[in-house]
Amino acid sequence: MADIVFLLIIFFVLTFNVEVDKTMVDLPRTNLRFEVPKKAATVSITDSGQMRVSDGESASTPVASVQDVLSFASEMLATDPEKDFVLKADRNVPYREVDQVIDALKQAKVTAVYLLSEQETVEGGGQ
Amino acid sequence: MKLEKKSVSDEIPTASMADITFLLIIFFMVTNTFSATRGLDFAIPKEDKSTPLVEREESVLISIHAGGAIEVDGRSMRADQILEYLKPKLERNATKPVIIRPDPDASYGDMVKVYDVLREGKNKGVEVRNINIPTQREVDQFWY
DSSP states (O other): OHHHHHHHHHHHHHHOOOOSOOOOOOOOEESOOEEOOTTOEEEEEOTTOOEEEEOSSSOOEEESSHHHHHHHHHHHHHHOTTOOEEEEEOTTSBHHHHHHHHHHHHHTTOOEEEEEOEEOOTTGGGO | OOOOOOOOOOSOOOTTHHHHHHHHHHHHHHHOOOOOOEEEEEEOOOOOTTSOOOOGGGSEEEEEOTTSOEEETTEEEOGGGHHHHHHHHHHHOTTOEEEEEEOTTSBHHHHHHHHHHHHHGGGGTOOOOEEEOOOHHHIIIIIO
């Protein structure tokens, strides 16, 4: 019994990660998915257009505009120029908003952005 | 006088072990969220004024319209037809730029779907090396 319980504990310890951004979004579905680096800064966009940012360690905070995303990204890169960014956007968000966020990240000289996605299923997942 | 001998066990008491481990398991189960930690990487090209900008004439333009319709070089096609169309072009010029231009009203999901198709080409023998997704500001600034 104790052995099994220990195995379970080890499993949970290894897979443990604290979710910094609890925004509920319907992620886009892709066939290709790569592991996103840990401690990457997160920018999330809900389908209603609400944006939140997180530095990857503390909980996310809402931001009002793309300008705030830009200043947040510049701030992040000032401490770590190699900081990775994760874009967690709802798949129903109009591209206009995603475009503005990516543009803000580009202006802040972010080098790598990861687009968070769900696994595409064979039947297309109803999409 | 007979001294009462206190028997001291030389083993670690393990009776409470299971309780403690169960508590730990419950803690990790509750706090662990199997959050989505996978996605597509999206390298942002260095914004360098000296690098020549992609010429539209030499590249393949994939437009994504609002509603999800895809148009490649003016021809409408399904997402699964894109690689087929690109294959001969990329065989002639492996670094042929492919530009994705989503309509501002197209959904983010549709853009990611097309991007995924292009990235996946590598596994299907059609490696698209040069994928560009210019932002609206860049388009306004450099193309017009």
